[in-house]
Amino acid sequence: MNQAKPPPSSMITAVIRVTSVNETVSGVFSYNQADLEDILNKWSISTGLIYWLKKHDADEDKEFDENNESKEHFHIVIQFKKAMPFKSIKDRFPHGKIETAKKMKWAVQYLIHWNDTKKKQYSWDSIITNCEDPDLYKPDENELTLESVLARIDKGEILEHDVHNYVPIEFYTKHRTQLKHAFEYVMARFCMDKNRDIIVKFMTGGTGLGKTTFAKMYCEKRNLSYCISSASNDPLENYKGEQVLILDDMRESAFEFEDILKLLDNFTKSSSKSRYHNKTFVGKSIIITSTVPLNEWYKEESAESRRQLFRRISHLYEFDDKWIYSNEYDEEKSDYIPIAKVKNFVKEEIDKRKAIAIEMFDGFDVEVEKIDPDEIKKAKDGLSQTKLF
Secondary structure, three states, X not given: OOOOOOOOOEEEEEXXXXXXXXXXXXXXXXXXXXXHHHHHHHHHHHHOOEEEEEEEOOOOOOOEOOOOOEOOEEEEEEEEEEEEEHHHHHHHOOOOEEEOOOOHHHHHHHOOOOOOOOOOOOXXXXXXXXXXXXXXXXXXXXXXXXXXXXXXXXXXXXXXXHHHHOOOHHHHHHOHHHHHHHHHHHHHHHHHOOEOOOEEEEEEEOOOOOHHHHHHHHHHHOOOOEEEOOOOOOOOOOOOOOOEEXXXXXXXXXXXXXXXXXXXXXXXXXXXXXXXXXXXXXXXXXXXXXXOOHHHOOOOOOHHHHHHHHHHOOEEEEEOOOEEEEEEEEOOOOEEEEEEEEEOHHHHHHHHHHHHHHHHHOOOOOOOOOOOHHHHHHHHHOOHHHOOO
């Protein structure tokens, strides 16, 4: 049987809870606000202590008397000038529950239930105190509390991928488990709504033509958060609720056919397999980049099954050295129809960067031979000293 922890011999701070009416073996002992103010004021004159006092109505802490009626009570927070013997505190509040304040500001703010939004909220001005500058302890509307962060997660204002923009590392470390469960809760609730409307784009072309760069530029120009998937067999491993998912350099081997249909389904929310637990895409757009043309994907599936895939991919972009071609899926023709083309401005930017890299050879009186990325890879594969593994 666990024994109650003995009180400290002295305290520099105290949090005291006093019930208005206390039935004791000696009879009924009552406190009212005037009594408590009188005790605290007299004590402050002799010791210089600073106090805060607040009456809480019944039904606030679910503590009931024998008639099943909750009790009116008072909360007192005291800051002593020097350590005060516990006995001196208990002598003045013999029927009070006395504890040390873990943090004075939080203890004072609890008097109005600022850091416990499930309970009745009181006004700051209703606190009785002898503190000369009580506003030092006043809650800031923007002050970070676990309750306020959870409320913003619940509203979708804080997403898992950008939580570091809203909470400092100390807060995240302290409340990591609660935050993780909150994100999981919101994700589960999101899945209960079976309707969604996402746009899926497929970008294809050879290596080094700017597909991934273009996908990132698309997101950044529109101020959209994005996740670039890993090239492993777990593309959703790093997804944390971003608005755009870029499945980069993807191969059909990354997903079973039924799984890719489920992930790209424009109108139904469902989770997709991930290594540790299933994940749900909650964003607005999915962009797939691949060197393999779309018409080469899942060729072992029936024509009707493949049409289900193509229907889910509303836009197809084809990249070559000079142009980016935009195509839109036509339901009636079951095919992609060209609608526009633009100069491959991304490739031009890449070429500029390559030119800067080649300038490093200037002044060495050597001939610079340009080769395409695939040839470079073949050449490097033949050099054993460039292989790390």
